[in-house]
Amino acid sequence: MTSTRLIHSVGVRAMEWLWAHRDGFRLDVDVDPDVGFLERFKPVGELALICKVLLREGVAGSRQAELARRLIDHTWRDTLDGGGMLVRGQRIEPISPIPFEVYLAYKELGYSRPELERAIVLNHRLESWTSYEVAPTRRLGLSAFQRRFGLVPRPPEADLVDTTWLARTPEPWTVTTRIAYHLTHTVFHLTDWGERPEGLPPRLADYLATWLPAWLDDWLDLERWDLLGELLVVDACLPRPTFDERAWEGFAAAQQPDGAMPAVRSMPEGEPDEVFDIVYHPTLVAAFASVMATSRVLTELAHTAS
Amino acid sequence: MEQSGTTALLQGAVQDLASGVVSALRGGDHVTVSGAIGEDTPTANLVLPAVRVLGADLLLPRVLFRSQPDLAELAVFRKAVESFPARADAAPAVRWSHWAMRRTLRRFEAAPDGAPGQDTAPDVDTDWLEGAGWQYLTHQLAVLAALAVPGEACAVTEVARSRPVDVARGFVRAVRRRDWQQAAGAGRWLTLLDGVPAELGLETGLDFVELMGGGDPRVALQIQAARVMRAAGAVA
Incomplete structure (x- = not known):
């Protein structure tokens, strides 16, 4: 059985690193138009989603919860200029779903930018927004986000599940890194980022319970920490998580003393911003996996005790 | 260098045997190993070790297609079994592999009435x-x-x-x-x-x-x- 302390400490250290490097969550207002202003919104949106999970699960220590709250506040006020940058992005690319995807977690945490919400509601009426070509798992996520926002999802999520790789339960030996990221995100969207594990249909939960051990083993040995962390989140979303001891110990051992989690093998070298751009995601994932697994361990303990 | 050269030759001999088994399983020729014994070729002394490495699968086509190996084929197989006994302190997989060969051997060394030889209990x-x-x-x-x-x-x-x-x-x-x-x-x-x-x-x-x-x-x-x-x- 994996030590709860070990699982928990990964998240504590990850949050310390994210707070210490909060200025890495930055936008580029003078960006080359070919790159696009919205490109740098992804890290901010992911941070908000994970911090929301951390505050929601309620298993973080007071220090972790405080850091999550401060990171949310910092990025809303400073990075996003109180949501003004989201409005600006929406005006540059009116039917891009990115401002909406970033905004949702902030809205759920009590932040508000009515001007952006008007654009979201208008976009929701557009055939073009619904037809915007994205990967099936992201389309599933967009509908899930519309539901969370209070809109009627277009298309309905039930119509989208079967368009994903995971829902077809394909041959498990064909999984590649790219496929694995798709399937982890399908799980995230079906469960509202771990909030509703019951959102994962039993058929898919059985499939994952059968094959996840093989994938954890593989990406642990490949030292792909970013993907391994996402797979550990998937484990925590299953009806009976395994808290795979070897995977968790390897994952924890890869984490740096300051809390940074390398994406692949060991820490990259380079300018601070370059290093941030490579490791912020695996470090966020480490915080996510830690809080989800800690929450499930404590839930199981509570059930055992009662 | 000599060691690795021998290893490579042995691997080659095992692969040659395996190719023969594949061919037999596909319904082609039967496996021929007997001809190599006694030949004055650099690889002749590798036949028995190669048979031991490939193990019971050498006679797999005979088992699956329920045909009888010819006497020379069976003789080489027996000689490999006897030449490389599994030591009591060998790894379990090595001992099981040897037992699998003994079982196959008994299967084909039928009693005079045609009944197959009885398996003996594995010693592992x-x-x-x-x-x-x-x-x-x-x-x-x-x-x-x-x-x-x-x-x-x-x-x-x-x-x-x-x-x-x-x-x-x-x-x-x-x-x-x-x-x-x-x-x-x-x-x-x-x-x-x-x-x-x-x-x-x-x-x-x-x-x-x-x-x-x-x-x-x-x-x-x-x-x-x-x-x-x-x-x-x-x-x-």
């Missing part, structure tokens, strides 16, 4: 697989793929039968690692097991392993063995 148990992780279990089973023969149960078979999902996970792991030899061996075992999850896609998986690794006759042997066993199962 499966304790080393008790509680083994699915990774190690699959690796060991793949090494012992020669034991995966329909209608030839033993204690190792029982372990495999009790853990179909674990062997299926091991197959996935082996394919992901491009360890075609292990994947092919695990795939052969899975052909015999009940309870293998359908989504594994075993049949396509075996074809995939052959496509990717079938240039190695030892891989092709396991795949072809699995195919013949599947076909036999479908008929039965």
Whole structure:
């Protein structure tokens, strides 16, 4: 059985690193138009989603919860200029779903930018927004986000599940890194980022319970920490998580003393911003996996005790 | 250098034997090993070690197609069994592999009335697989793929039968690692097991392993063995 302390400490250290490097969550207002202003919104949106999970699960220590709250506040006020940058992005690319995807977690945490919400509601009426070509798992996520926002999802999520790789339960030996990221995100969207594990249909939960051990083993040995962390989140979303001891110990051992989690093998070298751009995601994932697994361990303990 | 040169020659001899078995399993020629014995060639002294390395699978076509090996073939097989006895302190997989050869030998050394020789109990148990992780279990089973023969149960078979999902996970792991030899061996075992999850896609998986690794006759042997066993199962 994996030590709860070990699982928990990964998240504590990850949050310390994210707070210490909060200025890495930055936008580029003078960006080359070919790159696009919205490109740098992804890290901010992911941070908000994970911090929301951390505050929601309620298993973080007071220090972790405080850091999550401060990171949310910092990025809303400073990075996003109180949501003004989201409005600006929406005006540059009116039917891009990115401002909406970033905004949702902030809205759920009590932040508000009515001007952006008007654009979201208008976009929701557009055939073009619904037809915007994205990967099936992201389309599933967009509908899930519309539901969370209070809109009627277009298309309905039930119509989208079967368009994903995971829902077809394909041959498990064909999984590649790219496929694995798709399937982890399908799980995230079906469960509202771990909030509703019951959102994962039993058929898919059985499939994952059968094959996840093989994938954890593989990406642990490949030292792909970013993907391994996402797979550990998937484990925590299953009806009976395994808290795979070897995977968790390897994952924890890869984490740096300051809390940074390398994406692949060991820490990259380079300018601070370059290093941030490579490791912020695996470090966020480490915080996510830690809080989800800690929450499930404590839930199981509570059930055992009662 | 001499050591590695000998190793390479032995591997080559094993592959040659395996190619013969593959051909026989495909319905072509039978395996010929006897001619090499006594020949004055650099590899002649590698025939017996190669037969020992390939193990009971040398006579697999005879087992699966229920035909009798010719006397010379059987003599070489017997000589390999006797020349390389498994020591009591050898690894369990080595001892089981040797037992598999002895079992095959007895099968064909029929009593005068035509009844097959009786199996003797193996002198090795499966304790080393008790509680083994699915990774190690699959690796060991793949090494012992020669034991995966329909209608030839033993204690190792029982372990495999009790853990179909674990062997299926091991197959996935082996394919992901491009360890075609292990994947092919695990795939052969899975052909015999009940309870293998359908989504594994075993049949396509075996074809995939052959496509990717079938240039190695030892891989092709396991795949072809699995195919013949599947076909036999479908008929039965």
